[in-house]
């Protein structure tokens with residue numbers, strides 16, 4: 001209660017004597033009195049001599065200093081009042097201006113004692129707010145507990161699922177290694193076989209070709225000697241002198 005009164009008096013400190021609302025952009029005059037900037041400006045617009053509306057002290061200049069501390073206080077007081085109004089409107093039945101002390105279990109809402117007797121709630125079940133809150137808190141607690149249990153189960157399933165996934169990963173990667181190594185072995189075997197076959201083929205080829213090439217050389221030598229003989233004969237045939245021709249002819253025959 002003491003703090004409430006304290007808040008009330010603070011709220012009064014934060015009220016402008018001209019507009020009677022919380023200060024907006026408060027300024028302080030040299031006499032020490034405070035006003036909203038717009039309130040004192042409007043007040044002075046109409047007058048020839050500027051004077052304080054509270055103490056009548058006159059000011060030749062227009063020296064309006066911002067009062068930041070008071071601006072803060074006014075802001076706080078405004079918020080405080082807003083919050084309190086909100087709280088009060090929550091607690092009060094707007095229709096009957098009574099405190100909502102009951103909870104209608106049938107409609108699941110807060111009502112006042114006059115609401116309870118209205119036609120709208122005839123035959124409904126009511127509980128004092130405090131008891132209703134306890135009952136619903138208990139219900140909430142038990143659903144919280146069961147949900148917590150469920151959470152642990154789900155966590156366990158999550159762990160299990162993660163384990164399965166990593167198992168599949170491991171299997172797959174070991175299978176991959178196996179496949180790679182098996183194929184590299186097969187590649188090696190195939191390469192060796194290929195090399196062996198090519199070598200055998202080359203050996204066989206040589207065995208065939210060597211005698212055939214030998215035969216070809218013989219044929220070519222024979223051809224060469226025939227050609228030589230033919231050339232000589234050609235020269236003989238071209239010999240005009242009969243004696244020389246015969247000499248050569250007999251020499252050829254002797255050979």
Ligand SMILES: [Zn+2]
Pocket residue numbers: 016017018019020021023024035036039
């Ligand atoms: Zn004002």
Ligand SMILES: [Zn+2]
Pocket residue numbers: 029031032033052053054055056057
């Ligand atoms: Zn004054």
Ligand SMILES: [Zn+2]
Pocket residue numbers: 093094095096097098111112113114115
């Ligand atoms: Zn009511």
Ligand SMILES: [Zn+2]
Pocket residue numbers: 104105106107120121122124
């Ligand atoms: Zn009801």
